[in-house]
Amino acid sequence: MKNIVVIGGGTGLSSMMMGMKKIKDVNLTAIVTVADDGGSTGRIRDVYHVPAMGDIRHVLCAMSLEENESLFTDLMNYRFEGEEDIGGHSLGNLIFLALMDTTGSFMGAIQSISRILNVKGQILPSTLDVVTLYALMQDGTLVRGEKNISTVANHIDKVFYQQTITPYQKAIDAIEEADLIIYGIGSL
Structure with a gap:
């Protein structure tokens, strides 16, 4: 059995994982960026000071093996109308936030949703x-924030973080144990 690690975020990673989950006899690991700062994810991130969960939510839905995959995906991606209170929020992000509180951790939320959606493989934050x-x-x-980068009519020289970032150790371990690593370049 081969260990395949796919690194990325956003729509690209979830699209790749939706197809890759159909491959037999592989251990899949998705390592997902947590830099999203737009929309519902950005609001939750700013208020609760937690890593961004939107891209992880998309990958969880994409890797689901449930027969009712579209129903769960529709619920996880449902966005409330309006701009106040829960308006503009994704139901999946709110569920993720609730599971962080009940399980006590970001990883606990990922693991709980993975079980509910019967996810093939593992999903790890970067x-x-x-x-x-x-x-x-x-x-x-100099442009600050993922949501702002694509709005500037200019070419990117480099992307970076201004602070030192600690990689998630299980993500590093998965990369070291991989037989194949796929890096999915995103919109940037």
């Missing part, structure tokens, strides 16, 4: 730190 992504553009402009 870090448990609350991170903010920066981009230095070719013209010297």
